[in-house]
Amino acid sequence: MRPAGELVLDALRAHPDRVAFEHAGTALSYRDAETTVLGLVELLAKLPPEDTVVQVRPNDPLQWLVNAACYVAGRRSAGxxxxxxxxxxxAERLDRIGPATILSDVDIPAPGGPVEVAPADVVVRLGFTRGTTGPVKGVELTSGALGAVAVLLRDTLPWPDRPRVLCPEPVSGGFGNLVLPTLLLGGTFTIPDEPGVEALLDAVVAYRPTVLLAMPPTFRALLDHPRAAGVDWSSLELLIYSGTSLTDDEIDRAHALFGQVLCQVFGQVEAPKTIAYSTPADHLGPHRSSLGRPFPGIEIDIDEAGELWVRGPNIARSYAFPPGSPVRDGRLRTGDLCRLEDGYLYHVGRAR
Incomplete structure (x- = not known):
């Protein structure tokens, strides 16, 4: 497994003159993004090594660049x-995290000399489960696991050439895992100026994305928005959603509005976006309401109780809180009840 920090620097150095990020009327080149990451690595070196770098900041490219610097430097990041x-x-969340440096604004120093990238086994990310079926968990992800996630997403999904990706979702969450694949493909990652569907529709008009990322609430809000039918969606080649399967009616409405561009990625915080996937072609067949097929190299097993277990390089190491590990004998216990039909995974419910 290649460390995520190594992949970050490789991606940013491959196309220095291309636009890496767009947000609030500003374009950031790959070269400038690399300079920012390396400057942040200098900043991280001055912080207590035991601290988790916690960002309580709005959604923007710097949010992800701080995370990327943590991947390079081997610091644990959280958003x-x-x-x-x-x-x-x-206050309770910060108490659970433990020693932390909280970033609400960042003064970035100039980059120093050469950097040593943290190895694959270092924990560089602390993700949080939603706590809908139990207490919130702090999920520890290593640099190697995040590197594996980025490569799986880059190599498996049917990306257009040099994708222009529009993401209205927080990059501090699960869709932040789509930033590095975008950059590895030489694309541009765009974040709308403001949250909400109106700003998203404005961004579609302004930026003409080829890829749109959307969680189900955003997806459904688009389907129901009176402006959506008047927007030119012809540039869109892929709409990646996550979080739940769609109904046949929602798929049909989406095809009528966006074209046949739907692509699903299924995962959880402990295995980000990389358990199963479905392509646009899958949304035209009999398994259109499934979670899709397992990602290449990801082993799945459904036990006698119907619970899904996952093995692969993409899974979390342990929980920072509560103490313990979701991994047993190299397999991740997902807590999802599923069934397998013709190689496609269907979600049934959650285990108690």
């Missing part, structure tokens, strides 16, 4: 979007 937790819940 808490502003407004998602009240003061008491935020």
């Amino acid at each position: 808490i979007p502003p407004g998602t937790l009240d003061d008491a819940a935020l």
Whole structure:
């Protein structure tokens, strides 16, 4: 497994003059993104090594660049979007995380000399489960696991050439895992200026994306929005969604609005976006409402109780809190109840 930090630097150095990020009317080149990451690595070297770097900042390219610098430097990063937790819940979350440096604004120093990239076995990311079926868990992901996620997503999904990716979702969350594949493909990652469907539709008009990333609430809001039918979607070649399967009616409505461009990625915080996937062609066949087929190299098993277990290079190491590990004998216990039909995975429910 290649470390995520190594992949970050390789991607940013491959196309220095191309645009890596667009946001709020500003374009950031690959060269400038590399300079920012290396400057942030210098900043991280001055922080206590035991601290988790916690960002409580709005959604923008710098959010991901801080994470990328943590991947390079071997520091544990975490993100808490502003407004998602009240003061008491935020204090409790920070107490669970332990020693932390909280970033709400960042003064980036100039890059120093050559950097040594953290090895694959170092934990560089702390993700949080939603806690809908139990307490919130702090999921520890290594640089190698995140590197494997990036390569699986890059090599498996049917990306267009030099993708122009529009992402209205927080890059501190699961769709942040699509940034590195975009850059490895020499593409541009665009974040709308503001949250909400209106800003997303404005961004579609302004940036003409070839790829759109959307969680189900955003996806459904687009289907129901009165402006959506008047927007020119002809540039769109791929719409990647995640989080749940779509109904036949939603798929039909999406095909009528966007074209036959739907692509699903299924995962969880412990195996980000890389358990199963379905292509645009899959959305035209009998398994259109499934979670898709397992990613190449990812082994799945369904036990007698119907619970899904996963083995692969993409899975988390352990939980920072509560103590313990979801991995047993190299297999991740997902907690998802599933069935397998003709090689396609279907979600049935959650284990108690």
